[in-house]
Amino acid sequence: MTALMSLTNVSKNFGGLAVITDVSFDVPAGARMALIGPNGAGKTTIFNLISGVYQPSAGEIRLEGQEISAIPSRERIGLGIARSFQNIRLMPHLSVLENVMLGQQARAGNLGNMLSPLRRSRWRREAEELLEQMGLDTYPGEVVATLPYGIRKKIEVVRALVAKPKLLMLDEPAAGLNNTETANLKDFLMQIAATGVTLLVVEHDMSLVRSLCDHAVVLNFGEKIYDGPTAEVQKDPDVLEAYLGTRHAGKETTDVA
Amino acid sequence: MSGYWAGILTILAINIIFAYGIFLPVATGQLNLGGAGFQAIGAYGAAFLSASFGLPVPVTIGVGMAIAGITGFVIAFPLLRTRGVYLVLATFAFAEVVGGLILNSDTFGGAMGLSVPAFIDWHVPVTAAVVVTLFVFYLMSTRFGLTMRAAHDDEVVTDLMGVNVRSIQVAAFAIGGALAGLAGGLYAHSFNFVEIQSFNALVSIYVLLYVLLGGTQTAWGPLAGATFFTMLPEALRTVLPALKSGIYSLAGVEGAVPAPDDSWRFVILGALTIAMMVFRPEGLITRTMIERFGFHRSRAGKGAPA
Numbered sequence: 001m002t003a004l005m006s007l008t009n010v011s012k013n014f015g016g017l018a019v020i021t022d023v024s025f026d027v028p029a030g031a032r033m034a035l036i037g038p039n040g041a042g043k044t045t046i047f048n049l050i051s052g053v054y055q056p057s058a059g060e061i062r063l064e065g066q067e068i069s070a071i072p073s074r075e076r077i078g079l080g081i082a083r084s085f086q087n088i089r090l091m092p093h094l095s096v097l098e099n100v101m102l103g104q105q106a107r108a109g110n111l112g113n114m115l116s117p118l119r120r121s122r123w124r125r126e127a128e129e130l131l132e133q134m135g136l137d138t139y140p141g142e143v144v145a146t147l148p149y150g151i152r153k154k155i156e157v158v159r160a161l162v163a164k165p166k167l168l169m170l171d172e173p174a175a176g177l178n179n180t181e182t183a184n185l186k187d188f189l190m191q192i193a194a195t196g197v198t199l200l201v202v203e204h205d206m207s208l209v210r211s212l213c214d215h216a217v218v219l220n221f222g223e224k225i226y227d228g229p230t231a232e233v234q235k236d237p238d239v240l241e242a243y244l245g246t247r248h249a250g251k252e253t254t255d256v257a
Numbered sequence: 258m259s260g261y262w263a264g265i266l267t268i269l270a271i272n273i274i275f276a277y278g279i280f281l282p283v284a285t286g287q288l289n290l291g292g293a294g295f296q297a298i299g300a301y302g303a304a305f306l307s308a309s310f311g312l313p314v315p316v317t318i319g320v321g322m323a324i325a326g327i328t329g330f331v332i333a334f335p336l337l338r339t340r341g342v343y344l345v346l347a348t349f350a351f352a353e354v355v356g357g358l359i360l361n362s363d364t365f366g367g368a369m370g371l372s373v374p375a376f377i378d379w380h381v382p383v384t385a386a387v388v389v390t391l392f393v394f395y396l397m398s399t400r401f402g403l404t405m406r407a408a409h410d411d412e413v414v415t416d417l418m419g420v421n422v423r424s425i426q427v428a429a430f431a432i433g434g435a436l437a438g439l440a441g442g443l444y445a446h447s448f449n450f451v452e453i454q455s456f457n458a459l460v461s462i463y464v465l466l467y468v469l470l471g472g473t474q475t476a477w478g479p480l481a482g483a484t485f486f487t488m489l490p491e492a493l494r495t496v497l498p499a500l501k502s503g504i505y506s507l508a509g510v511e512g513a514v515p516a517p518d519d520s521w522r523f524v525i526l527g528a529l530t531i532a533m534m535v536f537r538p539e540g541l542i543t544r545t546m547i548e549r550f551g552f553h554r555s556r557a558g559k560g561a562p563a
Contacts, residue, residue: 051417052417053413053417073416073417074416074417074418074419074420074421074422075419076417077417077418077419078419083417085414089411089413089414091406091407091410091411091414091415092410093406093409093410093474093544094403094406094407094410094544095544095548098403098406101400101403102403102404102407102415102418102420103418105400105404105418105419105420106418106419108400109400109419109420109421113400114399114400114401114404115399115400115401116399116400117395117398117399118398118399118400118403119398123400141548142548143544143545143548146545159418163418163419
């Protein structure tokens with residue numbers, strides 16, 4: 001498998017605070033990869049570095065071999081990197097459909113598209129079809145601020161998906177969802193992965209990570225401590241130590257986090 | 258049509274165009290408190306061309322509008338680097354600079370003002386207001402309008418979606434400046450006289466109020482806000498004396514009742530403004546409100562619940 005996205009010796013400092021230190025890992029094309037670690041480990045910072053919200057202090061970030069650190073954040077979605085956010089960041093005053101149509105911007109941003117009405121456009125039809133396909137077609141015209149949390153979480157994924165990304169980065173997609181909603185979300189994400197989209201998922205729900213992801217990278221205090229199959233992650237002594245402390249690391253513990 | 262109603266319609270049309278000029282930047286999240294500056298540029302541009310060169314009205318208004326738009330485009334680059342209250346102050350300062358320059362310029366008549374020879378009838382500003390309203394509704398229905406509203410809600414995410422937020426904001430600011438300039442040019446030719454005192458800070462504040470209280474989420478907002486606040490003082494003009502004599506007769510005061518002072522109209526306007534902010538903080542017309550109407554319609558059309 002070739003690497004779709006690769007980070008090489010990436011570091012990020014905020015002033016004197018080292019948030020990410022010398023992290024390298026590859027995201028293979030077609031993978032369903034988890035990025036996990038205790039709170040404050042730097043997972044969201046990695047997302048912000050890849051999507052261009054932050055610039056790395058050192059190191060290289062490559063998409064299909066191309067260094068992207070110098071590319072403005074707004075152009076990265078066009079290269080195939082789309083993401084969701086830890087706290088839902090849909091546009092509260094836009095409708096479900098309009099939020100999804102905003103996700104098409106990277107494909108529809110030329111002057112002709114910008115100045116033609118969206119009503120009855122092929123963009124609107126595409127957004128409606130995608131919502132229907134994902135089972136979210138109940139209230140396309142509803143303003144998102146009024147919708148339930150679980151629905152908004154999914155709409156954010158659809159908004160990222162409509163950009164037709166190669167790499168879809170999801171920041172805690174299951175946070176705040178109950179068991180049914182999480183199971184539902186897992187099927188939803190498997191359905192997306194089946195279309196060939198590579199997933200990079202930050203998640204604390206280990207049962208979702210185990211059932212969804214084939215590969216995991218574990219961060220602790222901004223450093224990579226594990227990079228391998230998800231099945232092995234909970235047996236790794238460094239990971240156990242990071243989550244449970246040194247005292248417990250020697251014992252046989254099967255249920256971490 | 259009586260002169261009174263022709264005058265009201267003219268003012269209403271000009272205020273609607275002016276309100277749309279301020280609405281466009283506000284819809285992208287940029288408060289513009291420099292409305293009077295843009296209006297003054299449009300008004301003086303038209304007045305000067307008409308008085309000095311006797312150019313036809315479409316040319317004078319068009320050029321005034323273009324100058325206001327170009328000014329908006331040029332100052333947008335430094336101005337839109339500031340945010341929040343600093344942007345409000347910066348746009349306010351811009352209007353003060355424009356006012357100061359005109360006041361101290363002999364070419365533009367200084368404090369004496371300029372008289373404008375060519376007169377336009379009420380139907381010209383009204384036609385212009387209809388065209389501008391349709392234009393803004395169209396603009397808001399395009400992807401450009403969508404990105405404007407998205408930038409208003411969350412600039413960072415809008416950028417990550419692939420939108421060049423800055424160009425959207427600069428474009429909205431410049432088009433808004435041109436519309437405010439158009440309102441100024443129409444004003445100059447409708448009233449045949451411009452003086453810089455009529456483009457003061459209060460004008461900027463009122464037009465921003467029309468937009469904020471009318472609602473910034475849809476193109477209906479400024480239309481409702483400008484209409485409401487232009488018509489309200491006129492409605493109060495007849496209601497207030499009746500109210501006062503009613504109160505007097507209840508209190509048992511005999512004889513003729515003197516008309517209430519004119520400033521009471523503005524007291525009531527102020528009280529209503531506060532009430533609006535309390536009860537409709539997102540403006541008179543909101544997205545949700547429009548959606549409720551549209552939703553019921555489309556549901557009825559489909560026949561069956563989804």
